[in-house]
Amino acid sequence: ILNVEQSPQSLHVQEGDSTNFTCSxxxxxxxxxxxxxxxTAKSPExxxxxxxxxxxxxxxxxxxxxxxxxxxxxxxxxxSQPEDSATYLCAFTSGSARQLxxxxxxxxxxLP
Amino acid sequence: xxxxxQHPSRVICKSGTSVKIECRSLDFQATxxxxxxxFPKQSLMLMATSNEGSKATYEQGVEKDKFLINHASLTLSTxxxxxxxxxxxxxxxxxxxxxxxxxxxxxxxxxxxxxTVT
Numbered sequence: 001i002l003n004v005e006q007s008p009q010s011l012h013v014q015e016g017d018s019t020n021f022t023c024s025x026x027x028x029x030x031x032x033x034x035x036x037x038x039x040t041a042k043s044p045e046x047x048x049x050x051x052x053x054x055x056x057x058x059x060x061x062x063x064x065x066x067x068x069x070x071x072x073x074x075x076x077x078x079x080s081q082p083e084d085s086a087t088y089l090c091a092f093t094s095g096s097a098r099q100l101x102x103x104x105x106x107x108x109x110x111l112p
Numbered sequence: 113x114x115x116x117x118q119h120p121s122r123v124i125c126k127s128g129t130s131v132k133i134e135c136r137s138l139d140f141q142a143t144x145x146x147x148x149x150x151f152p153k154q155s156l157m158l159m160a161t162s163n164e165g166s167k168a169t170y171e172q173g174v175e176k177d178k179f180l181i182n183h184a185s186l187t188l189s190t191x192x193x194x195x196x197x198x199x200x201x202x203x204x205x206x207x208x209x210x211x212x213x214x215x216x217x218x219x220x221x222x223x224x225x226x227x228t229v230t
Contacts, residue, residue: 004155036221043116044205044221089156099146100207100219104155 002026004092006103013080014111020076021106023090027071032093034100035064035075039086047075047088080110115139116208118222125196125229133191133225135206142208145189146219147181150203159204162189186211196229203227 005024013019025033032051036044048057053068061078077084087107091100115138125131135145143164148156160181161169168181178200180192189208193200205224 009153041121041223043223046218046220049218099158099161100156101158102148102155104153 002092002094002101004090004101004103006088006090006106008106009104010107010109012109012111015080015082017080017110018076018078019080019108020074021088021108023073023075023103025071025073025090025092025101026094027069029095030068030071030092031095031098033066033068033073034091034093035073036089036091037086038089038105044089077108080108082110082112084108085110114210114220116206116220116222118206118225120225121223122226123228125227127197127229128195130192130194131196131227133193133204133206133227135189135191135208135222137187137208137210137220140208140220141186141211142189143186143211144209145183146207146209147179147189147191148205148207150205150224156205159191164189193227196227198229201227201229 007022034049035047037047038044048064050066055066057064063076066073087105089105091102117136119134145162147159149159150156158171159174162181162183164183170176183189203226207219207221
């Protein structure tokens with residue numbers, strides 16, 4: 001059974017604050033690590049797919065890093081805005097099973 | 113591009129009845145679609161992989177006779193919850209893999225269906 005853990009489970013930040021959260025995953029048989037952004041009543045939206053150790057990806061104010069040797073990824077949001085409020089999911093794909101195994105998500109609320 | 117729709121978004125049914133949920137890829141072809149289930153405060157759990165023109169592959173612990181999957185075309189997969197019971201109440205969400213891009217890990221998600229069995 002593959003275990004993908006996300007922390008924290010939820011957090012509240014003030015508008016303008018920067019924040020980050022963690023995804024840990026099995027370090028063996030790694031294929032890809034995904035980050036999704038999921039707003040209520042909408043489809044999960046893919047933010048990043050990372051495949052190489054040391055990968056860093058950036059989209060606007062959001063960025064992510066990947067450490068496959070120790071099995072963790074960080075998602076950073078710089079200068080949080082209320083529209084960043086969502087649940088952020090990470091998902092792991094192993095080399096043997098090309099399926100997504102999800103963490104339970106981090107629910108972010110950005111207060112105006 | 114890469115839009116996936118799901119219908120209905122919300123359904124309430126009586127215990128013992130069957131409910132069908134549709135998952136459509138609107139602007140791409142999807143040989144493979146996936147069905148997930150989410151209980152409150154838990155992660156999305158893969159139930160089954162749906163393959164166009166062939167039988168679905170179910171994850172361990174998922175009853176194939178209870179959760180019937182049909183993937184009859186390259187843009188449509190359906191999940192039928194048969195003889196539903198209150199414990200089947202959950203959030204069901206599908207995803208589709210773009211056949212044209214062929215990326216093994218890239219999936220596009222629908223918005224999900226909230227099923228409540230009374």
